[in-house]
Amino acid sequence: MSFENEYEDNKADIAIIALSIRLPGIDTVSKFWETILNGEEVVADLSSQEVKENAMEARSDFIRTNNNIGEIENFDAAFFNFSTREASMMDPQHRLLLETAWEALEAAGYNPESYDGLIGMYAGVYANYYQMFNLLPCIKGNGAASELQMQIASEKDHAATMAAYKLGLTGPVLNVQSACSSSLAAVHLACESLLTYSSDMMVCGGATLGIPQTHGYYYQDNGLLSTDGHLRAFDAKATGTLYSDGAGCVVLKRFNDALKDGDTIHAVIKGSALNNDGALRAGYTAPAVKGQIQVIERAQMAAGVNAEDISYIEAHGTGTPLGDAIELEALHEVFAPHTGKSAFCALGSVKSNVGHTGPAAGIVGLIKTVIALREKTLPPSIHTDTPHDRLMTGLSPFYLNPIQLDWSSPNQRRLAGVSSFGLGGTNVHVILQEAPVQPPAPSSKRIKLFVLSAKSAESLYMQKQSLQQFLKSASGEQLADAAYTLQTGRRLFEHRAVWLYRRGMEPEWMDREMGRKAHSNLAMQPLFHFPDLSGFTALDPGDWISEEPAFHTSFIQCMKHAPQKSGRGDSALQDRATYAIAVQVSLFGLWDSWGIQPSGCQGTGVGLFAAASACGLLTVADAMYLGNCFTAALATTGQERSIWVLNYQQRVCRMKTEPMKIPLAVPQGRQPQSYEDWSSSDFWIKYLNDALEDKASLQSSVNNLRDQLVLEMNLHESSDLLVEGDGATVWRNVYRLLGQVWMDGYPVNWKTYYQGERRHRIALPAYPFNKTRCWVECEDSDIAADLPFLPISESVNLRPEQLIGYIAPRTETQRELVAAWELYLGVTPIGIDDNYYELGGNSLLAASLNAHICERFGVTLGLEVFLEQQTVARLAESIESWRFDSTPVKGGH
Structure with missing residues (x-):
């Protein structure tokens, strides 16, 4: 039971x-x-x-x-x-x-x-x-x-x-x-x-x-x-x-x-x-x-x-x-x-x-x-x-x-x-x-990924300090549950940081610059890059494969389609190609299970076959066979190469293709423009011939747009990174990239990240509020008589960090409006494009502020105008417009 x-x-x-x-x-x-x-x-x-x-x-x-x-x-x-x-x-x-x-x-x-x-x-x-x-x-x-x-x-x-x-x-x-x-x-x-x-x-x-x-x-x-x-x-x-x-x-x-x-x-x-x-x-x-x-x-x-x-x-x-x-x-x-x-x-x-x-x-x-x-x-x-x-x-x-x-x-x-x-x-x-004693819930993830977010850099830093204190006494299960709680149970803010942590080692900050801000507009999804064998790290199969269930399931399925050994050429190199395609396709499936959808995929050398399979163009069986032949052809000469090229060409002519679900690209050579181009045997035969003529082309760098995040379908950043005995660090780079993705603002499906595990939500150090004085004393202010109701607190809040770049007022109207907004909102400095509601304003305060503005400028602005315009710059335009034609400004203009 x-x-x-x-x-x-x-x-x-x-x-x-x-x-x-x-x-x-x-x-x-x-x-x-x-x-x-x-x-x-x-x-x-x-x-x-x-x-x-x-x-x-x-x-x-x-x-x-x-x-x-x-x-x-x-x-x-x-x-x-x-x-x-x-x-x-x-x-x-x-x-x-x-x-x-x-x-x-x-x-x-x-x-x-x-x-x-x-x-x-x-x-x-x-x-x-x-x-x-x-x-x-x-x-x-x-x-x-x-x-x-x-x-x-x-x-x-x-x-x-x-x-x-x-x-x-x-x-x-x-x-x-x-x-x-x-x-x-x-x-x-x-x-x-x-x-x-x-x-x-x-x-x-x-x-x-x-x-x-x-x-x-x-x-x-x-x-x-x-x-x-x-x-x-x-x-x-x-x-x-x-x-x-x-x-x-x-x-x-x-x-x-x-x-x-x-x-x-x-x-x-x-x-x-x-x-x-x-x-x-x-x-x-x-x-x-x-x-x-x-x-x-x-x-x-x-x-x-x-x-x-x-x-x-x-x-x-x-x-x-x-x-x-x-x-x-x-x-x-x-x-x-x-x-x-x-x-x-x-x-x-x-x-x-x-x-x-x-x-x-x-x-x-x-x-x-x-x-x-x-x-x-x-x-x-x-x-x-x-x-x-x-x-x-x-x-x-x-x-x-x-x-x-x-x-x-x-x-x-x-x-x-x-x-x-x-x-x-x-x-x-x-x-x-x-309460009943709940059964323990062990975690298969030996490296824990902690995510932190805050509304200010100061609060983020304080979170780091309190989390570090918590980690000192937490048990292994508590570490996993703490990571899960932070990932699934906290509201997300602009300032973000990530820790990679394993018992017995110092926590590794994903970004040493505290206060990295997430993108507010995720116009660009990450680009998935599938490297050639020269850039791929081959690791001996081990228990690390089962550490991520989605990867493990996909890897087992892929290996069922591995080509039979022919007895010709360098069998170890061919096995490496087969293995690389299985790993890369499975990594793609893992990222997909985490909810990370790429803007497109790029492949280099044998990596293009894995990318084509991941995008839905080729079956895994065709990708593995073609990748195997491709690798063997590049590694042999003379008659033996001719045999591998012939096998490759024959498979290309009878391979099955489907329209791609995700755009596919090659960083070198002519880029196919349509599904027909990609499914054409001519393209794939030319791809092999170009590689045979110029192996250096396989080292081409990744083509990506400026600031676009590139996720490499690889287990390590470089081939000389050593595994630390138990295989726990095999996943370090993948988790590091996942943290980078999260910090950049991409939503992660944390539930599938914990597939096969039963995690618990636990109490963690609370959010550290960044408090300022918000208090009324009659002697606090000499400006009480200038306000329609109550004196403002002596202290004011600094402009919220999550707002867009500050733009100072340029005209006299803008400067006077900024002064009024700062007085009523208790925020400084206010830029002309700062949104009234994001500054903490509301409709009730708007009524008093609008009355103050109308009296100060001698204009008649409907409250709906104030609520529609929402920035000093736009409100200044309405006031100038009123002054120009002396017509009361109504809403909807």
Whole structure:
């Protein structure tokens, strides 16, 4: 039974295939787990200077906690195609959610642009304090377009939908807002979407940011907040909660689909439930025992598990005396009646480590539990020196582990529950099970080809550094899976580089010049060149032949048509010709299987027969026989040559030809102009005669157009390149050429590249964003009054590198338009042929910019004109035209 068939009945299970997280001092999943595993706390203290700068009084009831992510004013606007102005208006929580969603999809190994199914997104964010403290005090004017811009940039409604727009997600997208339970509610709803086939993959998450970033708080006796800046979930000394920045996303997929597609499955969702306390609670903000009991029981029922099967609960655990007491009561009501065992289920809350991250809290707790299941380890519950009274009875099913423990489960798969309860009564509980151990997937490719791409040379360089670090500790299978993930699961950008890597050797950069840019217009396909024997490397057949299945299959078929030995002449040389044609035709088939179609083929000497077969003109049998005779005739003299020439001529006269599928050329002599010329026996007889008269013609160089890539149907660049024992380097030059092809922008069919292998998508270092300041402070700009709505950030983005060559303005009109565009877009320098949309512009900003231009030049330009013209040069022409005839310019001209 196959691995996939073993789990065929798990059709209601949901796989968690990717994780991403951001917390104070934490920007990777591995760093998060390290922090939790070490029992660390991310809470930091404000310095005296920070307290002074924020005009906070250092009273005895002031708590100097600083649970912020930091540097939230910085954002890679150009990467997500925002203008600096637009990004500066945007709620930083939306930006953080967008980044973590991007990182989660990368960790899953999927590029939405190339994924065939529907990817959706459910997520929630916290209140927008950036709008309150930064944007609203800076407003200088009003206008319908600007108001709409503000709404899109600031309102919760647009957090998930803007991310979907920028990521290219076409499945169901909703903003889920249920306060503290928002992100786990998003997970529950996403599971329903997947199980009803409304989507094929779902991104779920949440984000919370406190603004201003450096601030403490004043505690109140019997209030919600901790009296000492520490959160002690389920400890008798707990005095309150502690709010913190945070964001996280997970990617979900139907379990069976994830198995089939080779996804990394971190854990499995067996079931979940969502409800509301309704009027059962004492007040709107108070939790209710009965509501929590019901949601946990229903989740266990949906998962088909008993309370006694569960050995860990990641609780909501806010550290408030009332909230913890109610949650413990609910848990005991669910577990105690169904078991006589005590202290079999560990209890924890990630909030003791990282604080309460509001709408992101559920996803942060889920991620912690997923990793714990994956690593089969229970991380320590910190700040639990004196466990809650309810846990000290000796009969409780639950216990707190103050130290790291191995998560033993001898008789069954590990199961865990995750709770998240929202202010307002929306409760969510999810049942997780550890993922099955997926069987190893060995790779036949001993040399791995890693492809990297980025929007900037700086980001590409940073990718190189992070990949190099990854390679140091990766296993052989991980290397193959990493190469596969980069090839098939990442979005492609202009700046590209390639590594050839084999265990035990230094990675070889395909192009030593970092930042090589792919061609944006692939007008020319590569040219395939089939060399003569003098330029062909003959290698002894070995296991290297089977390393590429498509090549191996073709080579075996070709050799079935090898001519019988005649006993005359140099049989070794004839065998070499036969072998060369088989190798060259098979290499052509290999490139074709990888999706690389040539603009044409060229052949030199015996290589022309291989090229003619590859193009469909000659059969393999005819090509081999003619090539054999051709080689023997050139290597003999006198009567023996005459016999080979006669055999050649007789075969030419009865050979079968078909119209060519690909253009064919010879780099020397007269070029046949039609199929009739190519199929004529006269051409082929003359080809042999010319070669007999001038063997030097076989050394003619390749005819190719300038800048056209030439792929040689050969295994090595030169005949003196040695094979390194095991034959792994036989393919080095082929892979090197494939990397060159990819860097030049030709699409490669990576699925057939891995024919016969089962590869997995794995999490790799995330894309390194190249961030700049995108932030509004009223004091940031002296030009606020000149703008119709908001001041622009002090910093601006440099002109995107992927744009065409910069052309400076030449006329006064062009210079003034460039100045206006740079002001509104926050990009410099702007060339007169730069496209407005590629600079990060949009239709809403266009309305304000167009009004500014009309007022400045005293013209009447319809907005449709602005949107149609799209460049400064064309817009300047419209303005000059208006001035010439004083007629309002409408669209369509």
